[in-house]
Amino acid sequence: MDAASEPSANGRQISLDLWLTLALTAFVLLAFGGVMNHEFVHFDDARNIYSNPNVSGLNAATIQWLLTDTSYAPRYMPLGWLCYAVDRQLFALNPVGWHLGNLLLHLINTLLLFHLLKTLARQAVRGMAETEKVASWCAAVGALVWAVNPLRVETVAWASSRIFEMAFFWTLLWILAWLRGLDATTVRQRRVWEWLALGTFTASLLTYPIALFAPVLLLALDYLPLQRAPAGWQGWFQRAAWPLWREKIPFIIVSATVLAITFSVRLASTDQFRPTTLAEFGLLERLMQAAYVVTYYAWKPWAPYNLAATYPTLHAFNPLAWSFLLCAGWVAGMTAAAVWCFRRWPAFLAFWVCHLLILVPFLGLSEYPHSTYDRYSYLHGILWSLLITLGLCALWRSRAERLLWITVLVFISAWFAWCSRQQVPVWRNTLSLYQHITARFGSHPGRGRFDEVLGGVYLHAGRTNDAIVSFERAAYFDARRRDRQIYNEGTVTRSEQMLAQIAMQQDNLPAAVKHYQAALADETYPRFWALNVLRLNFCLAKLGRRAEALPWLKKASALFPDDPEIQRQLKLAQAAQP
Secondary structure (H helix, E strand, C coil): CCCCHHHHHHHHHHHHHHHHHHHHHHHHHHHHHHHHHHCCCCHHHHHHEEEEEEHHCCCCCHHHHHHHCCCCCCCCCHHHHHHHHHHHHHHHHHHHHHHHHHHHHHHHHHHHHHHHHHHCCCCCCCCCCCHHHHHHHHHHHHHHHHHHCCCHHHHHHHHHHHHHHHHHHHHHHHHHHHHHHHCCCHHHHHHHHHHHHHHHHHHHHHHHCCCCCCCCHEEEEEEHCCCCCCCCCCCCCCCCHHHHHHHHHHHHHHHHHHHHHHHHHHHHCCCCEEEEEECCCHHHHHHHHHHHHHHHHHHHHHHHCCCCCCCCCCCCCCCCCHHHHHHHHHHHHHHHHHHHHCCCHHHHHHHHHHHHHHHHHCCCCCCCEEEECCHHHHHHHHHHHHHHHHHHHHHCCCHHHHHHHHHHHHHHHHHHHHHHHHHHHHCCCCHHHHHHHHHCCCCCCCHHHHHHHHHHHHCEEEECCHHHHHHHHHHHHHHCCCCCCCCCCCCHHHHHHHHHHHHHHHHHHHHHHHHHHHHHHCCHHHHHHHHHHHHHHHHHHHHCCCHHHHHHHHHHHHHCCCCHHHHHHHHHHHCCCC
């Protein structure tokens, strides 16, 4: 290319990148713009944002808390709490600002991903005519499929998921800085980019540790598209491969450190976040659950239908059911195929290992119940985008094939965007969210805790009859859970108590007595149980049946011998005996 035509070519390339950027922006805004009229939802927004006194603003007390706290959440995430504190400082509790921030941050992540994919595509098509044009088109399609996938809705539409977006943002900056370090022309420049990469990677893990095992992605990039990896297994253990290891070791050390901190925090946390023991949730169940999760995130991005904030599949499941056996067989088969094909297609094994390791933090190996949340695909989706981008690069020389696949992928993206737009209203408020969750659970017993929340929303809105139905469903379904011995959140007790209070407000004391008696069947929380004894005693006293409360009052007195009110009511009940 002569000097006169080079500025013209650069101008056309800048124009192409600008148009592709505008197209990506338009798709994101069309798909997710509806989040602007959303409220906070009773789905951890209370604990994380509007009822969390520790992140009420930016001050010395907040900074001290976020750096030192290890009990409020089951993981160490100081920069994650800082995200919430900054938003509280900027937007107070106006949900518009929070949702606008999520939307803009997702857009920024989309454009950063486009830039990252273009950088990698440029490596894959180097030597080809119009390298920049090819890289731009392939990267834009790869970024588009990721950006508008309906699995992104939860992350964009839920205020609390800001930390997932920020962790992803830092992860993209980390990979970009690492790539820039490879192209550095001087040792000093290389060191600067290496330290910047290490800093942004650490920031990602301290925001939310979704990228704990992401350093393996750098090894995959060494195979494709960078083509820096040695040939064969033996090459990695030779002296010539030391520079490749040296680049990754700092990230591995940071990951190991954060992982150790996370484990220590989890072990020292309250009963609410304690790890599930093997006696409660066995090794076979954990392995089959892991196989299901690994399989789920391989196919669900391409069939993102019937989505919800949480799913019942992994509640009290049978690990030997056909669906789980098929998942385990598929994972084993893919692993064997990847190892078998290593010599011919080493990138296959590299990407398969990435798929497995990136999902490790989301396998739920230490918790129960677990769910394949949509937000867990936010980081993992990079793999699909990278494969799409590199696949288009490989097909580019064939005009017919590239036009066919670009058309197909853009059509899929348009369908994704439409589905995302339909899914966004689910997260509008707590009522719409929990109506959707209970519909998704159907008759599964695990829906009880969501019916309880829905009952509270109905009651607050003055829809008493709907509240009664929801509380009755909560008590009915939760009492039939087969996994109550593993975790018991007191759903039955609270729901029966709410039904009793509604009955009292309606002056239906016999119904109130019935519901308080049902609430007393669960003695998991002694203080809560004793309080319900006093409420039952009150109803029975108004009915002239105070003596019927005597057995419960005696038991409450034994539990709390120093409680003056319990002792007083016990004496009155004893005096009322015939």
